[in-house]
Amino acid sequence: EAGVTQSPTHLIKTRGQQATLRCSPISGHTSVYWYQQALGLGLQFLLWYDEGEERNRGNFPPRFSGRQFPNYSSELNVNALELEDSALYLCASNFADTEAFFGQGTRLTVV
Amino acid sequence: GDSVTQMEGPVTLSEEAFLTINCTYTATGYPSLFWYVQYPGEGLQLLLKATKADDKGSNKGFEATYRKETTSFHLEKGSVQVSDSAVYFCALSVYRGNTPLVFGKGTRLSVIA
Numbered sequence: 001e002a003g004v005t006q007s008p009t010h011l012i013k014t015r016g017q018q019a020t021l022r023c024s025p026i027s028g029h030t031s032v033y034w035y036q037q038a039l040g041l042g043l044q045f046l047l048w049y050d051e052g053e054e055r056n057r058g059n060f061p062p063r064f065s066g067r068q069f070p071n072y073s074s075e076l077n078v079n080a081l082e083l084e085d086s087a088l089y090l091c092a093s094n095f096a097d098t099e100a101f102f103g104q105g106t107r108l109t110v111v
Numbered sequence: 112g113d114s115v116t117q118m119e120g121p122v123t124l125s126e127e128a129f130l131t132i133n134c135t136y137t138a139t140g141y142p143s144l145f146w147y148v149q150y151p152g153e154g155l156q157l158l159l160k161a162t163k164a165d166d167k168g169s170n171k172g173f174e175a176t177y178r179k180e181t182t183s184f185h186l187e188k189g190s191v192q193v194s195d196s197a198v199y200f201c202a203l204s205v206y207r208g209n210t211p212l213v214f215g216k217g218t219r220l221s222v223i224a
Binding site: 033035042043045048055056090092097099100101102103104105 | 143145147153154155156157160200204205211212213214215216217
């Protein structure tokens with residue numbers, strides 16, 4: 001069974017541009033979570049989608065947004081990129097209150 | 112709100128030493144508790160879990176017991192190996208809660224031969 005897949009693996013953008021990150025959950029999982037892991041820091045919660053709706057978002061500015069599609073895959077968009085947005089972005093999925101499984105992450109570098 | 116506090120790292124141990132990484136939590140409901148591990152350059156992997164009080168999760172020689180009275184879920188291993196070097200995250204999830212997985216800040220473990 002395929003795990004959580006994220007694309008792209010690496011992404012390099014210049015300041016001010018937009019970045020789009022994608023996540024495909026494990027089959028049967030309806031929830032998708034996005035986390036930011038900056039260098040040397042823990043996991044900062046970004047967004048939680050379940051059944052196509054945004055359930056909760058972390059303490060991030062509105063230029064961080066996303067959506068969940070009918071097939072439960074998800075997209076994270078970051079507008080007006082800033083240097084401090086450089087981080088590893090992790091996606092996780094689960095169903096109900098089962099344990100979440102993580103993808104390998106997308107490393108975003110803003111130059 | 113719900114939160115997880117785990118011991119600050121980094122932790123450096125010699126091979127075959129005993130490991131304890133402390134984790135305590137605050138939750139409004141009845142959480143499930145998890146330990147995740149992140150090896151260098153990789154995403155997070157579930158290491159073990161416990162879903163109710165007094166449950167013991169175990170995997171790969173690691174153990175953690177859900178202690179409701181002390182709101183703790185400490186990670187232990189009797190004899191660490193160099194391959195255990197990684198960052199360990201304690202996390203909780205509240206059934207039908209409105210919060211996502213809540214993680215601690217992570218503890219970096221380095222095991223030297």
